[in-house]
Amino acid sequence: MSKSISCQVLVVGAGPGGYVAAIRAGQLGLNTVIVEAERAGGTCLVRGCIPSKAMIHAATRFEEINSHVDEAKLGIHVPQPAQLNMGKLVDWKDAxxxxxxxxxxxxxxxxxxxxxxxxxxxxxxxxxxxxxxxxAVSIAAEHVILATGSRATELSSLPFSENVISSTEALELRELPNHLVVVGAGYIGLELGIAYRKLGSKVTFIEGTDAIVPLFDQELTAPVAKWLSQHDVEVTYSARAQSVTDHGNSEGATLTYTDKNGIEQTIHGDKILVTTGRKPNTHGFGLENMCLDMDGPCVKVDKQCRTAMKNVWAIGDIVGEPMLAHKASAQGEMVAEIISGLKREFNPAVIPAVCFTEPELVGVGLTPALAQAQGIETKVGKFPFAAIGKALTMEAGQDGGFVRVTARKDNHVIIGIHAVGAHVAELSNQFATAIEMGARLEDLANIIHVHPTLGEATMEAAMATLGHAIHI
Structure with missing residues (x-):
């Protein structure tokens, strides 16, 4: 039996953008409806950020336990290798x-x-x-917020199948593949590939560019590349995937690609994980009937996330890069407040980016190279975690990690903070706060940081930029 309802705000999609928009609208007293075909939480919570971090944590724990088998590392000896039950790992992640x-x-x-x-x-x-x-339920709304998210990009030459999978299926495997071939060494591919290597799979990357995680510069990614090399993970650079043959059942699949010299090569894996990006979900819900302007594959919006149609808004992945959950949430909250009558605009100084590799990567603001490209004269300093006591007590000081600060040369205003190292994701919010609030080098250098903490590296990096780091 069909029925009709009306509301002030209709949110389409219950991911980190949509559900935050709906909750904030509800807090502001707006009659709000949210439509979602699956579980609340969207890609990030259900098949992205959260489940992948759970798998990364389990893989790291598994690797750490087994590091105590052959010798009494830290004075702890494990008499025999730990056993992996992928089914129970997936069940824990799903819980x-x-x-x-x-x-x-x-x-x-x-x-x-x-x-x-x-x-x-x-x-x-x-x-x-x-x-x-x-x-059927018919809904008439005064305001519509589109928060339909994105989906994994499927290449026509590498169609998804039983053994050719996206990140979604990679998070559901209940048997560990002996050999995982990952097409794309961006943040999604690296996070999952490193996790599977820690769990015991042989992992090979086929990357189209000449670098891993091109979002970050080579100085930052060098410790990650070193970890891959030390753990026998092969990365084939400047390669172009051409086709794939899925042999079905447990026979795996064979990938055909051209190497940097244009020579055709093949590689066989139990699973071929394709991680070549994501694209906005703009099909399947009648977008063509809404009279919206597009910006390539994305819905075009202004700084308030308004579309070309009055009182229709779009947020998150559907409006383009960066496709990050925290960006979507911030936009959702803002739109709800604008609808309620508050004055808001989406104009952040920075949107932090984190890659949960081994070790972790953080990027906030401009790199020295990007600043130079914009004609900004800079002062740059960095401080290694090898000189941070807390890092050493956590076995986190010997991976080549560091914090790097980039500031304007003339007034010392900080325009970028980047880091690589164990657990540096937890420093990203401090980095963003400093830049968003217009901090100068002297501010970070003179703020008393707790000892012993990893955050001391931020203070010391600011001091290094000024030319007087204490502990190096």
Missing amino acids: IVSRLSGGVEALLKKNKVTRINGWAQFSDAKNCTVDTPDG
């Missing part, structure tokens, strides 16, 4: 996802957001129909 997804559902309910289970189909910019398990 975390379910708990967090349920938490999002509870928050939506707490803030009086109506949740409709299904996929919206728009007939025009403000009206859609949702086929739910209980029948």
